[in-house]
Amino acid sequence: MSNNDPVLGQILAQLNSLQVSQQTLQAKLDALTGIPTSPPRNAIPIPGRQDSPTSQNPLLLSPTSLGRNPIVSSPPSGTRELTNIDKEREKALYPGRVLLTTYPDQHGIKPYPLQWGASEPATRGPVICSRLPSSIKQRNAIGAHSGSYSIYRALSIAMGTLSPFHKPDYSKTEPPVPIPPQPSWFNPSKIVSFDPWGHLVPQVFKREIEELGLDVRPSIAVTKAHIKLSEIDETARRGEITVDGRIVLRTRPLRNPDGTESDADPGVEITTSKAAVEPVWYLPGVAERFGISENLLRRALFEDTGGMYPELITRPDIKIFLPPIGNLTVYIFGNHEDMADESKELTLRVHDECNGSDVFGSDICTCKPYLVFAIEECVRCAQRGGVGVVVYFRKEGRALGEVTKYLVYNLRKRGGDTADKYFRATELIAGVKDMRFQALMPDVLHWLGIKKIDNMVSMSDMKYDAIVQSGIPILKRYDIPEHLIPPDSRVEIDAKIAAGYFTSGKKVTEVDLIKTVGRTWEETEH
Numbered sequence: 001m002s003n004n005d006p007v008l009g010q011i012l013a014q015l016n017s018l019q020v021s022q023q024t025l026q027a028k029l030d031a032l033t034g035i036p037t038s039p040p041r042n043a044i045p046i047p048g049r050q051d052s053p054t055s056q057n058p059l060l061l062s063p064t065s066l067g068r069n070p071i072v073s074s075p076p077s078g079t080r081e082l083t084n085i086d087k088e089r090e091k092a093l094y095p096g097r098v099l100l101t102t103y104p105d106q107h108g109i110k111p112y113p114l115q116w117g118a119s120e121p122a123t124r125g126p127v128i129c130s131r132l133p134s135s136i137k138q139r140n141a142i143g144a145h146s147g148s149y150s151i152y153r154a155l156s157i158a159m160g161t162l163s164p165f166h167k168p169d170y171s172k173t174e175p176p177v178p179i180p181p182q183p184s185w186f187n188p189s190k191i192v193s194f195d196p197w198g199h200l201v202p203q204v205f206k207r208e209i210e211e212l213g214l215d216v217r218p219s220i221a222v223t224k225a226h227i228k229l230s231e232i233d234e235t236a237r238r239g240e241i242t243v244d245g246r247i248v249l250r251t252r253p254l255r256n257p258d259g260t261e262s263d264a265d266p267g268v269e270i271t272t273s274k275a276a277v278e279p280v281w282y283l284p285g286v287a288e289r290f291g292i293s294e295n296l297l298r299r300a301l302f303e304d305t306g307g308m309y310p311e312l313i314t315r316p317d318i319k320i321f322l323p324p325i326g327n328l329t330v331y332i333f334g335n336h337e338d339m340a341d342e343s344k345e346l347t348l349r350v351h352d353e354c355n356g357s358d359v360f361g362s363d364i365c366t367c368k369p370y371l372v373f374a375i376e377e378c379v380r381c382a383q384r385g386g387v388g389v390v391v392y393f394r395k396e397g398r399a400l401g402e403v404t405k406y407l408v409y410n411l412r413k414r415g416g417d418t419a420d421k422y423f424r425a426t427e428l429i430a431g432v433k434d435m436r437f438q439a440l441m442p443d444v445l446h447w448l449g450i451k452k453i454d455n456m457v458s459m460s461d462m463k464y465d466a467i468v469q470s471g472i473p474i475l476k477r478y479d480i481p482e483h484l485i486p487p488d489s490r491v492e493i494d495a496k497i498a499a500g501y502f503t504s505g506k507k508v509t510e511v512d513l514i515k516t517v518g519r520t521w522e523e524t525e526h
């Protein structure tokens with residue numbers, strides 16, 4: 001048959017019209033539901049699948065084009081090449097209309113069943129918030145994984161360095177330390193701010209991931225580590241912490257710059273197990289904790305994130321929200337199984353992030369000394385046969401952020417840094433003195449199976465009240481030892497004590513508050 005064959009011509013014409021009508025139908029369906037029903041035709045293959053080769057994928061920059069990528073190597077000044085690459089990638093990434101929101105009664109939408117607090121993973125169901133074609137119609141969660149890091153993911157996809165279809169391989173990532181189910185996992189109001197099954201997702205939702213092809217992701221990861229802090233080296237040198245070869249190890253000899261073994265004391269390192277926990281909010285439970293209605297909570301979250309999550313309003317049937325906030329980290333010292341064993345002594349510190357002090361050693365507050373002291377107390381408790389737990393929350397500057405915190409510092413230093421004005425300075429700028437709302441904080445303790453706390457290394461009445469009200473008694477509280485308070489942070493400690501923070505000794509009067517003065521602006525420069 002030649003190309004001019006009339007029969008072949010007819011068949012080709014029919015095939016063409018069939019293809020056109022299939023595409024038209026598909027487009028109509030997508031427009032109707034607002035949801036693409038199949039991956040974009042020019043999308044890259046999911047690794048391990050035999051689709052088109054990655055080299056032809058307009059979603060990703062090839063290794064050679066990466067080097068020349070105007071986005072990476074020079075400002076996006078709108079060159080013709082950039083425009084074309086962008087347009088092509090945008091079309092490939094987002095072939096359908098912009099999907100601004102969804103509605104419960106929309107054609108094709110069927111959230112995957114999820115029953116918060118159910119005791120069997122199969123009944124509880126996986127949290128699905130993926131917008132990949134394989135999962136979008138079955139989403140049962142609003143928002144995106146990874147908290148605030150979801151924005152970096154969006155950037156990577158837009159720049160072509162990450163394929164949105166990348167399928168994670170979770171083999172060999174399972175927890176080396178078990179955090180097994182506890183009765184609290186099966187109570188829908190005990191844990192409402194993260195997914196208690198988050199570290200077991202690849203195991204308990206294997207069927208959904210492998211057989212149903214759903215994009216279900218872990219929101220918790222558990223691992224093991226050694227930690228080394230110069231402050232703890234010093235404590236060990238003073239003989240206040242002993243090397244036991246189990247929790248406290250002697251660090252291997254250091255090396256001199258010429259590679260020979262150094263005679264210097266290498267100090268110690270601490271063995272620990274740790275878990276990183278991303279936020280996954282069960283909205284009815286979160287609303288209940290704060291004593292507000294779910295509707296009000298949804299509306300506030302919608303409005304004050306710049307209208308970022310319209311489904312908070314249009315999808316009352318979806319009860320899960322993955323908020324764009326920081327995660328928490330748990331450090332466990334000693335035997336992890338002892339956390340749930342009431343007969344074992346337990347020491348706890350709950351700490352909120354203070355980058356200035358924790359990492360950079362700023363002396364305006366007591367954060368780092370208190371944190372290090374708490375780790376040492378946890379270690380001592382573990383060495384006595386108990387277990388120690390430190391929970392670190394990314395809630396910088398009392399959840400007001402570092403910018404607000406530095407503005408407060410400036411005001412304090414310019415306005416006369418006395419303890420009586422300490423909280424007022426924050427209020428003047430932020431409108432409140434604290435935005436941490438400790439009501440969600442105890443979730444992590446219930447997740448770990450903690451039922452009572454013997455030693456609480458914190459002076460905070462807010463932390464204390466939240467934990468005790470959640471049903472976990474605290475037997476003893478510690479304040480920070482006097483010798484660990486840097487002079488410039490005396491203002492903070494006295495203001496806290498006056499505001500109701502716990503103190504075992506010092507009582508602070510009105511007169512004391514005026515007398516407790518921090519370093520002046522001028523002194524800061526010397």
Ligand SMILES: Nc1nc2c(ncn2[C@@H]2O[C@H](COP(=O)(O)OP(=O)(O)OP(=O)(O)O)[C@@H](O)[C@H]2O)c(=O)[nH]1
Nearest residue numbers: 351352353354365395396397398405408458459460
């Ligand atoms: N906004 C503001 N935040 C501050 C200031 N000083 C410290 N912070 C923040 O306060 C928080 C202190 O948290 P934590 O170390 O958990 O201490 P706490 O809740 O006050 O109570 P303790 O458990 O007794 O230490 C951190 O998030 C700091 O970044 C300040 O002057 N203004």
Ligand SMILES: [Zn+2]
Nearest residue numbers: 354357365367
């Ligand atoms: Zn601090």
